Amino acid sequence: MARRPLVAGNWKMYKTAGEGAILVQNLEERVSGSWDQVEVAVCPPFTALKSVSTLIELDRLQISLGAQNVYWEEEGAFTGEVSPRMLAELRCDYVIVGHSERREFFGETNETVNKKVKAVFSEGMLPIVCVGESLATRDAEETDTFVREQVRGALEGIEADQATKLVVAYEPIWAIGTGRTPTPEGANDVCRSIRATVGAMFGPPAAMSLRILYGGSVKPENAKSFFGEPDIDGALVGGASLDADSFAEIVKAAV
Numbered sequence: 001m002a003r004r005p006l007v008a009g010n011w012k013m014y015k016t017a018g019e020g021a022i023l024v025q026n027l028e029e030r031v032s033g034s035w036d037q038v039e040v041a042v043c044p045p046f047t048a049l050k051s052v053s054t055l056i057e058l059d060r061l062q063i064s065l066g067a068q069n070v071y072w073e074e075e076g077a078f079t080g081e082v083s084p085r086m087l088a089e090l091r092c093d094y095v096i097v098g099h100s101e102r103r104e105f106f107g108e109t110n111e112t113v114n115k116k117v118k119a120v121f122s123e124g125m126l127p128i129v130c131v132g133e134s135l136a137t138r139d140a141e142e143t144d145t146f147v148r149e150q151v152r153g154a155l156e157g158i159e160a161d162q163a164t165k166l167v168v169a170y171e172p173i174w175a176i177g178t179g180r181t182p183t184p185e186g187a188n189d190v191c192r193s194i195r196a197t198v199g200a201m202f203g204p205p206a207a208m209s210l211r212i213l214y215g216g217s218v219k220p221e222n223a224k225s226f227f228g229e230p231d232i233d234g235a236l237v238g239g240a241s242l243d244a245d246s247f248a249e250i251v252k253a254a255v
């Protein structure tokens, strides 16, 4: 992997502020020493961002921080939503945008994902843009077309230099939380296609620099096989990121 790999933990709706701080402390003990070679990020729920951010700052941990969602407006009467500036103030480096659970349960579309991507960049953070096909799309052999369309929709109108810093997570929906995964080669084929799509939109430098993560049932036992693929630059990890031991093993597999 020529690009610096990123292993990001998506905690979903797990961990209180206190539990999150403990998890990060345990993680730090297990992965410090890997920083030069791999970037590690945690994406807690909104309510745990402050405690984790404070811990990272006070203990000078080299762990990056991400949120799991954001709204695109700067401020306003949007009850229950959180703005990009609020996340930037908590020193978030990343925001996950367009996770399939948000598309499925909260009505996100390529259009709203695109607004969020732009809003995240505008506050100096980086989006982790999630794309991936359902089992029906896969069975119909339409994965490539579907994922390319998601990438084009999410990235329409961003600047080429923003595209170079971008992170895309390829997460087949049927692999999330199921224990099923594509073969590493199969996942790499889709990631290569994502890279080509970004290249066609923003030019070769963006295609070369953008990091593409694989996500969906990444575990200590299978992580290395995905990291060995040329177009896979790390992982977005759900379930296995909630346990310090298993997440640390996945991080070490990327070294």
Ligand code: PGA
Pocket: 010, 171, 175, 176, 177, 178, 215, 216, 217, 218, 236, 237, 238, 239, 240
């Ligand atoms: P999983 O989730 O690792 O539990 O499959 C991945 C994700 O949804 O980001």
